[in-house]
Amino acid sequence: MxxxxxxxxxxxxxxxxxxxxxxxxxxxxxxxxxxxxxxxxxxxxxxxxxxxxxxxxxxxxxxxxxxxxxLASLPYSSLQQLEQSIQRTQQLLAQAQRISFDIQQIDRAFSTTYAPASPDATDQALIANAQVRWQNSVAGFQDAMRVQATVVSNLDTNRAQMSTLVTASQGATGALQASQAANQLLALQAQQLADLTATVAAQGRAQNLESAQRTAAQDQGREQLRRFLTQSRGYQPTIVQMFHQ
Incomplete structure (x- = not known):
């Protein structure tokens, strides 16, 4: 056990x-x-x-x-170039010779130089006004051609900017860059419209000055014809010596 x-x-x-x-x-x-x-x-x-x-x-x-x-910003900006192009066009318009784009100056010219020929005006005054009107027309055409030349010179700059902006828009990495590229393209279009407006304004000014010059010349011609027909002495033939002996 x-x-x-x-x-x-x-x-x-x-x-x-x-x-x-x-x-x-x-x-x-x-x-x-x-x-x-x-x-x-x-x-x-x-x-x-x-x-x-x-x-x-x-x-x-x-x-x-x-x-x-x-939120990334577009690395390219065409604002400075666009502003410079518009400033060049504006400077040419501001430098308009003789009768500029000023309402008061236009009103003074059409109340004096382009006014209907007065019966009291002397022949010398009529001739002087006709000379001034002709000079205004020539200056208007010159200003229009200067504006047109400036607009044509802007075409190469606009083409380069458009190419750069389209490339930047296609290569945008975000919504902000795409939006900024589109805004700059719209600004470029606005600048081109400004050039077109300046060209039309300058060309219209030249044509209006020429039309006003012709209208004033017709009125002055009628006044001179009236004076010729109402002279008290009438036409008096005179002997003109063509050669000296």
Missing amino acids: NRFRRFAVAGVVALAVLVGPNPAFAQLVVFDPNNYAQNVLTAARALQQINNQITSLQNQAQMLVNQARN
Whole structure:
């Protein structure tokens, strides 16, 4: 009996020794499949959340990059060249000779030089007014040709600017650059319309001066004819000596 007890105690001690220092054996003994599956599922969900957060951060970073592109300014500006072209045309219009684009000056000219021939005016005054009107017409045509020459010289500059702006618009990296390129193209179109307006105004001024000169010349011709026909002495033939002896 004592011998059996000794064997039992020895078996218990052996089992304790076997279980105690061996964790793997102990884990196999306490392994729970349901708990293990739940832990795996929880880890998978956590990993999916991390992946979703990474994707969200990538999308936010790309959105910031796109916003930076949309807010990037166009590196080219044609504003200075367009302003210079318009200023050249405006200076030519402001330098109009004799009768300029000024309402008060035009009114004074048509009340004096281009006014109907007065019966009280002397022949010398009529001739002087006719000379002034002719000079005004010549100056008007000269001014019109100067404006036309300036507009033609702007064509090469406008062509180069248009090519640069179209290239910049096609290569725009964002909405702001595309919008700025389109605005500059519209400004170029406005400058060309300004040149066209200046050309039409200068040409119209020259034609109007010429028409006014012809109208005034006709009126002066009638006055001179009236004076010739109403002279008290009438026509008196005179002897003209052509050669000296």
